[in-house]
Amino acid sequence: MLYVSTRGHADRKQFCEILLEGLAPDGGLYLPERYPEVDAATLEQWRALPYADLAFAILSLFIDDIPADDLRAICRKTYTEQVFGTREIVSLKKLEDAPGSAQAPLYLEALSNGPTLAFKDMAMQLLGNLFEYELARRGEQLNILGATSGDTGSAAEYAMRGKHGVRVFMTSPHGRMSPFQQAQMFSLLDANIHNLALEGVFDDCQDIVKAVSSDAAFKRRYRIGTVNSINWARLMAQVVYYFAGYFQATNAAPTLAAKAPSRPTVSFAVPSGNFGNICAGHVARMMGLPIERLVLATNENDVLDEFFRTGVYRVRAAADTHETSSPSMDISKASNFERFVFDLLGRDGDRVKSLFGEQLAGSGRFDLSADPAFRNARERFGFVSGKSTHADRLATIRDTFGRFGIVIDTHTADGLKVAREQRQPGVPMIVLETALPIKFAATIVEALGREPDRPARFEGLEQLPRRVTVLPPDVEAVKSFIAAHCG
Numbered sequence: 105m106l107y108v109s110t111r112g113h114a115d116r117k118q119f120c121e122i123l124l125e126g127l128a129p130d131g132g133l134y135l136p137e138r139y140p141e142v143d144a145a146t147l148e149q150w151r152a153l154p155y156a157d158l159a160f161a162i163l164s165l166f167i168d169d170i171p172a173d174d175l176r177a178i179c180r181k182t183y184t185e186q187v188f189g190t191r192e193i194v195s196l197k198k199l200e201d202a203p204g205s206a207q208a209p210l211y212l213e214a215l216s217n218g219p220t221l222a223f224k225d226m227a228m229q230l231l232g233n234l235f236e237y238e239l240a241r242r243g244e245q246l247n248i249l250g251a252t253s254g255d256t257g258s259a260a261e262y263a264m265r266g267k268h269g270v271r272v273f274m275t276s277p278h279g280r281m282s283p284f285q286q287a288q289m290f291s292l293l294d295a296n297i298h299n300l301a302l303e304g305v306f307d308d309c310q311d312i313v314k315a316v317s318s319d320a321a322f323k324r325r326y327r328i329g330t331v332n333s334i335n336w337a338r339l340m341a342q343v344v345y346y347f348a349g350y351f352q353a354t355n356a357a358p359t360l361a362a363k364a365p366s367r368p369t370v371s372f373a374v375p376s377g378n379f380g381n382i383c384a385g386h387v388a389r390m391m392g393l394p395i396e397r398l399v400l401a402t403n404e405n406d407v408l409d410e411f412f413r414t415g416v417y418r419v420r421a422a423a424d425t426h427e428t429s430s431p432s433m434d435i436s437k438a439s440n441f442e443r444f445v446f447d448l449l450g451r452d453g454d455r456v457k458s459l460f461g462e463q464l465a466g467s468g469r470f471d472l473s474a475d476p477a478f479r480n481a482r483e484r485f486g487f488v489s490g491k492s493t494h495a496d497r498l499a500t501i502r503d504t505f506g507r508f509g510i511v512i513d514t515h516t517a518d519g520l521k522v523a524r525e526q527r528q529p530g531v532p533m534i535v536l537e538t539a540l541p542i543k544f545a546a547t548i549v550e551a552l553g554r555e556p557d558r559p560a561r562f563e564g565l566e567q568l569p570r571r572v573t574v575l576p577p578d579v580e581a582v583k584s585f586i587a588a589h590c591g
């Protein structure tokens with residue numbers, strides 16, 4: 105399998121070449137040159153596989169340049185009960201069953217039982233092992249520089265801690281992450297993990313990371329890399345849990361097979377920000393997984409809901425980006441969206457280049473409403489969308505606790521609210537649970553008047569010793585810190 109750029113002007117590359125790269129040289133994002141197709145017989149064979157072996161079966165369709173035994177070992181080392189808390193790795197919880205009615209069940213798929221309690225661990229843990237493997241093979245080192253407002257940075261640090269050949273320099277806005285998130289990151293004492301709390305806001309962190317990365321000489325000298333959400337390997341790892349969720353939902357509902365003798369289908373609802381998670385669902389569907397609808401849920405930052413309703417993609421200014429109680433979805437533009445638009449437009453790289461290059465740079469928007477391709481978004485690709493507000497989140501959290509005794513996090517609540525609007529008779533709906541409520545305790549207290557449960561291994565987290573360096577929001581300060589710690 106070779107990889108191409110969404111802007112059509114980069115060389116085709118093997119997986120391990122793009123693994124350590126960010127954007128393609130033409131400014132586009134990498135995608136496989138075609139989606140491997142999985143037929144019904146293969147799908148049924150996969151049903152019985154443990155998660156790690158399912159991951160190997162799927163990943164090996166996308167990766168030619170890692171020997172099969174090595175790749176299988178990497179998958180088995182990554183997806184263990186010890187790291188993810190259950191034997192299934194991702195398990196389904198049924199929320200609604202209306203026997204005798206046409207309504208098929210509604211499920212939560214638990215993706216948040218990894219080390220940092222958000223779904224980003226599902227991909228980042230694999231990335232850590234892939235990086236270590238590939239860097240050792242090349243005899244190289246990599247210094248990962250990133251900016252985080254919470255979930256991504258901690259998932260990256262827990263994936264890279266103690267790994268050979270990798271150091272992490274993670275900037276975050278000083279004092280602005282939730283207390284739990286700060287404790288989670290700053291209590292890591294591993295020698296290869298460096299927390300830099302910058303006296304500024306998240307945008308300052310991001311600007312500084314960009315400035316350091318665009319200094320080509322510095323970047324080369326200190327072997328600077330990233331783990332951001334446009335990395336194809338992260339997206340690929342997320343494809344696996346769509347298959348795993350499908351198998352569990354269709355195992356549990358034998359009557360569905362009778363209703364739809366061909367192949368049962370399911371829908372997924374995905375709390376979305378940068379379009380990484382749901383893009384993995386799109387890839388799974390393109391591979392032939394019987395997904396009826398991909399339900400995209402946003403919070404008040406509704407860039408993507410607006411596109412799927414109107415065909416207009418309009419990037420927001422920083423001042424128009426709301427700070428919400430589902431903060432990991434507070435985005436002004438969706439960095440993975442270009443991948444979907446590439447497929448939507450029949451993989452026309454020049455058109456993608458003009459939309460995401462010239463048009464967004466010029467007017468901050470593009471309009472596909474008159475394009476027949478836009479109608480395909482629903483009919484051919486299964487996408488529908490909706491949005492959710494702070495009041496919706498509170499109501500959904502209360503309702504779910506009241507009826508099922510389950511406390512859900514704020515992002516999952518956005519997904520569940522929109523999922524309910526998009527259910528269809530006979531089609532099970534799987535809502536992806538993207539974080540555990542303990543990470544966003546203040547809103548849970550607001551909704552329920554009580555603290556969310558804390559998994560036992562996080563007792564006393566806030567009292568642990570911390571390692572963090574506070575720096576001014578200044579490019580030179582960050583550069584000299586990196587230089588001093590790359591021995």
Ligand SMILES: *Cc1c(COP(=O)(O)O)cnc(C)c1O
Binds near residue numbers: 379
């Ligand atoms: C990152 C994140 C999201 C958004 O996922 P995307 O892949 O950026 O669409 C949603 N919920 C939580 C809890 C997250 O950490």
